[in-house]
Amino acid sequence: MNMVPNEVFEKYRKQFHSLKRATNTNLGKAPHKPILLLSIIQLIHKGEIQINKVFITGELVIAFKSNWISLVETNHTQNFSLPFFHLNSEPFWRLVYINGLSDKKEKISSLGKLKSRIAFAEIDKDLFELIINPIYRTELENTILDFYFPNTKANYQFGIIDRYDLENIIKEQILNDTKEEYRTLMIEKSLELTDNEIEEERYIRGSIFKREIPKIYQNQCCISGMRIETTTNAQMIDACHIIPFSLSNDDTVSNGISLSPNLHRAYDRGLITINEDYIVRVSPTIKENDSPFSITQFAGVRILLPEDNKKYPSPENFIWHKKEVFVF
Template sequence: MTEAISKYIRLLENLNRGYNKGLGRAPHKPVLLLAIIRLIQQKEITSNRIFITPELLLEFKNIWNIMVDTDHIPNFALPFFHMRSEPFWHLVAKPSMQIKVTKSKSIKSFKNLKESVAFAELDKNLYLLLTDTPKRQILEQVLVQKYFKNSMSNYSKIGLKPYDGHKKIEKQILNEAKEEYQQHLKDLRASLDDDEYEEELFIRGGLFKKTIPKIYNYSCCISGMRIESSQNAQMIDACHIIPFSISNDDTIPNGISLSPNLHRAFDRGLITINPDYVVRISPTVSENDTVFSLSQFNGRQIILPSKASWFPSPESLQWHNKEVFAI
């Protein structure tokens, strides 16, 4: 065994973990590390920079539900922040942002984590080990055997049994009426604490961003632009017609797929889509005649999803016409 992998085996076997007299040592750090390892394996994580993503949060919850047999609370922000006490984990704050901590020097909330932390960096040598399948499997087994002795046999189920809420949320986004979806959020707000609710919204927003491009065949509904890449790079945005901050609506009819430049133009009211799905360009727009001009799309019928129930909501489009479109 190489010196490098021996070093990281020692570090992974001696994680600094919080202790609760009634619950024992906290499982949060090993769960987060297993989630990162699995996303590296799936090529969702492709560098040593670990960003706070819905995919990572979902994988964290999935592993927690299957492997953790204590009554600890699955707070994602805690290990992401406190892993900074490990020599292989380096937190990088967003420019001009200060990470707010409690009197006990813990992170204040998941919301604060997202707002203040840009990403965490794994040691490059550790990341390289995790991209090598045999070495990754060794380190993965170190974590499972050291910290989950009572549930080791469950680890093979991960991936076969997704996070309980995942498919349920997807079904709500794809099939529910706006009012039903909004009621689900009200019920969640009443039953979850602030951190759990913020995590839930983050996951739902991430699933919305993935689902909208998918049902539009990864094409911009106005320009038809479609770019595929082996680098897992997404070039089509999911755009809320009525912003989520106003609508509390992540259902498909409140979304359209747009290229980044048209997404920005839509959000700023330079373009809109009529309830009959025809594009209008704001009369405030003045531009030169290029292949990038907005005016070329004026009067164009947008591309629509395969199911009529997924078509953009005429009521939402009417709201955008009235409240956002610049006339």
């Protein structure tokens, strides 16, 4: 016999009341799981999570951090990967592993390992349907806030992810900092933060870089002009670092261009490059048949550039790529 919505709500309300949480002698019970659940509810409300699958995204990590700052009073270590992994002990949450195989003895406590092992988490469809409903969603949020964060619940804004201060600060740095300023900032953060915190920081910044660079190029590939728009959140144009972040510590617009996935791959492998005067060069090692999708057709093409010349890619970075990556 199928349960009516009120019975379904009561089931999940009880489950939310009895989350299994680690206990620290000095700090008390961990707040990580309820913070992550609130963050997921907010993203479902905003339409950024549209099905009952929860992927690891920069938006979710930002929401988690923002809610943590607003609600958590204890000195627990802020770590996104812990609740994402350990919610698997709750009846409504299931982890889906990338290789399809799980190790019951495995413990995941870093974002890098989480992303390398977990494809996504799946929540019950009944729970997802409850969250879509504004009445039940608000009740579930209140259940979490009243039980776990009674002293700080007034800081929570229903339906609004108060992540925008954090997000806008990073966005402004990516769009307006010089590469020297940005590198200095990242060096300072690497000295101030733990290994896991700097991993999460870089992931968030990389996610914002991937979102903002295509916008600057009107969501077009700067070489082919390809633009695909969808009614979903799918992004079909890539943000490409001219000099890899691992070498440059640079997420600023001067180190980014927008490329279609095939040209992004060709650029990263040195099969194409761009001169300091923004002209495409194609490696002589390429041999291909005559096709509308050929890479050689773009030899000698001048790339599309942002409307604002302050956001142009750096000629110095293109010189580096031509010297260090391009295959002559």
